[in-house]
Amino acid sequence: MSTETPSTADEPSDDTSDDTRPPAAGTVTRLVTAAVVVVLGGAALAGAWNLGLGSPSKPGPGTWPALVSAALIILGVFLATAARRLDDAERFTRTSLLVIVAVGTMVAYVAVISVIGFEIPTVLLALFWLRVLGRESWRTSIVVSLGATCAFYALFVGALKVTIPHLF
Missing domain, CATH: 1.10.287 (Helix Hairpins)
Structure with a gap:
């Protein structure tokens, strides 16, 4: 016999026993x-x-x-x-704010790219996402940020000749 309390419309019961999974959205x-x-x-x-x-x-x-x-x-x-039938969405938690921060930094990236080119904002955005949002080590964050920016430069500016603002 189960001792669980019935769930409300906005708080469905979580049938999984995995404690690392975020709670389901209602x-x-x-x-x-x-x-x-x-x-x-x-x-x-x-x-x-x-x-x-x-x-x-x-x-x-x-x-x-x-x-x-x-x-x-x-x-x-x-x-x-399908809102009543679906049950695979996660409830908004404090970690959901990371998505808002990521979108905000992307908006800032778009705002400054035309002013100072894409190289510096791309390095800073990748560094922020990796180090702050992803909690990667400084070494990994720096290497991947610089490497990705160089790869984007080679692809978009060098190979595809895309007309984006750039420093070099």
Whole structure:
């Protein structure tokens, strides 16, 4: 006979005995997440519309962003309709804030790349993600950050001739 208390709609019981796994998200959390996906998709679709969609024979700059945005909206609606049946989402915890920090640093990266080039921001972003968010050693963080930046430079600037701001 089980002595567990029944779960509420927002706090499903965790049938696994793995203590390292984050707690499962409830229906309310899954619905809020689905709504956020739909809103982001709608905002991106509005931005794509402003870029110009073009036509099927002559696509505009907003064509691909519009298609991706439409996919986001459709997936968000699917998530909302399946919110009661799905149980594989994790509850937001303090570690979920790492995602917000990562997105914030990416926004800062995009903001400064046109001002000082991509090399310094790329090294700093990778270093921050590896050392602070990933808790890697200083040696690993520095080597991987510099190595990845050199590889990106060789690929995008050297081989593909992408017109991105760069120092060298």
